[in-house]
Amino acid sequence: MRLLLDTQIALWAVTDSPRLSDAARHLILTPANDIYFSAATVWEISIKHALSRGDMPVSGSEAASLFAEAGYLELPVNAIHAAATEELPSHHADPFDRILVAQARSEPMLLLTHDGLLPKYGECVRFV
Secondary structure: OEEEEOHHHHHHHHOOOOOOOHHHHHHHHOOOOEEEEEHHHHHHHHHHHHOOOOOOOOOHHHHHHHHHHOOOEEEOOOHHHHHHHHHOOOOOOOHHHHHHHHHHHHOOOEEEEOOOOHHHHOOOEEEO
16 A cells, blocks of 8 residues: 655654554554655645744754655655645645645545544545
């Protein structure tokens, strides 16, 4: 299975956070699954880290390194992904979350999230 991690799930996974659910941990550690992080996730981390709001413990470059060290595959954002956001219902206004949903739908992949609004987008999203 091809899994795309949302920002929080990706960070919790590489930092071995107790906030990562057992279900998410199991899916991420299953050898048959391919684990992806989006370039949009690194962009989000970079922006929030630069704002020094305290909710982003690592920089974008540190996160990218941690994801690579964990063996996660990078998913670039392309024009097809960007255009697919206009087809999404307005369940969620966050542009980073919307691009992740669009990527999951376009590829196709399963987006793992801890955001309770994202499962409204259907089968391509799993709340863990």
